[in-house]
Amino acid sequence: MSSQQEFKQRDRLPARPAIAHAPTQVLFANAHPSMSHVSADFIPVFGECIRMTREVLFSKDAQPFLIAGSGTLGWDQVSANLVEPGENVLVLHSGYFGDSFAECRPVKAPIGAAVTQEEIEKALKAKKYKVLTFTHVDTSTGVLSDAKAIGETVKRVSPDTLVVLDGVCAVASEEIRMDDWGIDVVLTASQKGLGTPPGLSILVASQKAIKVTDARCTRLTTIADPASPRPRWLPVMNAYEKGSPAYFATPPVNLIYAFHASLSTITRGSVSLEERFAAHRKASARMKEAVTAMGLKQLPLDPAFAANGMTAVYYPEGFGAANTLAPLAQKGIVAAGGLHKDIKDTYFRIGHMGITVVDPSRGDMDHVIDSLKAVFGKQ
Numbered sequence: 001m002s003s004q005q006e007f008k009q010r011d012r013l014p015a016r017p018a019i020a021h022a023p024t025q026v027l028f029a030n031a032h033p034s035m036s037h038v039s040a041d042f043i044p045v046f047g048e049c050i051r052m053t054r055e056v057l058f059s060k061d062a063q064p065f066l067i068a069g070s071g072t073l074g075w076d077q078v079s080a081n082l083v084e085p086g087e088n089v090l091v092l093h094s095g096y097f098g099d100s101f102a103e104c105r106p107v108k109a110p111i112g113a114a115v116t117q118e119e120i121e122k123a124l125k126a127k128k129y130k131v132l133t134f135t136h137v138d139t140s141t142g143v144l145s146d147a148k149a150i151g152e153t154v155k156r157v158s159p160d161t162l163v164v165l166d167g168v169c170a171v172a173s174e175e176i177r178m179d180d181w182g183i184d185v186v187l188t189a190s191q192k193g194l195g196t197p198p199g200l201s202i203l204v205a206s207q208k209a210i211k212v213t214d215a216r217c218t219r220l221t222t223i224a225d226p227a228s229p230r231p232r233w234l235p236v237m238n239a240y241e242k243g244s245p246a247y248f249a250t251p252p253v254n255l256i257y258a259f260h261a262s263l264s265t266i267t268r269g270s271v272s273l274e275e276r277f278a279a280h281r282k283a284s285a286r287m288k289e290a291v292t293a294m295g296l297k298q299l300p301l302d303p304a305f306a307a308n309g310m311t312a313v314y315y316p317e318g319f320g321a322a323n324t325l326a327p328l329a330q331k332g333i334v335a336a337g338g339l340h341k342d343i344k345d346t347y348f349r350i351g352h353m354g355i356t357v358v359d360p361s362r363g364d365m366d367h368v369i370d371s372l373k374a375v376f377g378k379q
């Protein structure tokens with residue numbers, strides 16, 4: 001079997017929420033010879049990744065930081081660069097991923113719901129918060145937060161508070177308009193909606209957030225230098241975008257090639273960004289109708305709070321992980337078990353993001369729905 005055919009074979013596995021799989025051209029780009037990070041071949045590739053990342057978030061001037069690491073590294077960057085000891089952070093909690101900042105003050109929603117605008121307003125009026133964080137799509141529950149409304153509430157009630165969006169699951173499967181909605185930081189990773197192998201931490205900061213970093217006295221980690229007022233990563237990103245190399249630490253060169261291939265499809269492909277988000281909404285509605293028709297109950301309490309890149313469903317009577325996930329795996333479908341610690345064994349999750357929905361000729365959605373029917377004896 002040629003390597004191209006091997007890639008194609010594996011490429012047929014439908015997505016699961018933890019890692020959405022990468023299209024063939026992305027895997028090939030990942031296999032690019034490992035160039036020097038200062039080579040003429042690599043510099044424009046990195047520069048274009050920075051520009052295209054900004055485009056995916058509809059921003060004119062926010063600053064992307066593409067750094068080796070997982071999505072979780074974004075949290076360290078936020079706490080090290082934007083929050084000083086003693087400052088308050090308001091964490092909106094809609095599931096497992098709200099725990100990332102658990103030592104801060106959480107406002108918790110019941111399982112299956114997002115925190116309401118009234119609760120956010122009340123919290124912001126009670127105390128001054130430097131930063132508000134929320135998970136756009138909580139991958140543990142499939143709950144979607146209303147990013148636009150949160151941005152508007154903060155702007156109206158506490159305009160100095162920086163709005164930080166955890167978009168690890170959401171970016172490229174949900175619409176995010178950083179500038180229009182007043183989102184100051186989006187942190188994400190390569191492996192979910194962005195359809196690239198894992199290993200790239202992607203943090204995008206508004207100019208307002210960058211100014212806060214500049215004004216800090218305790219500079220602890222990646223964006224800034226601990227020993228001097230000199231920022232570390234910012235000049236590196238700026239240099240590559242302008243077409244020349246700079247060094248602070250070696251970038252994950254191959255992943256940048258892979259990310260470039262994926263971003264090129266997302267921003268310059270035959271499907272526009274708007275069409276891409278519409279395709280996710282349509283596929284999601286179809287999956288949610290199908291599971292409802294099978295008599296299954298979803299985790300999100302209200303369809304308005306349901307993510308478009310995944311569906312979280314309770315097992316029907318008599319079913320659990322063992323007699324659901326294994327038979328699905330036999331049909332080539334990698335669904336994920338539950339993750340929210342209180343109800344982990346009662347539900348499972350189906351990912352439908354990236355090429356699974358943008359390229360209907362693959363037939364992934366039909367195959368997943370037919371397989372669920374077969375496993376639950378509904379046909």
Ligand SMILES: *Cc1c(COP(=O)(O)O)cnc(C)c1O
Nearest residue numbers: 070071072097137139168169189
């Ligand atoms: C997956 C995920 C993370 C963690 O990302 P890693 O790359 O595993 O560190 C954080 N937040 C959300 C919403 C996620 O889905």
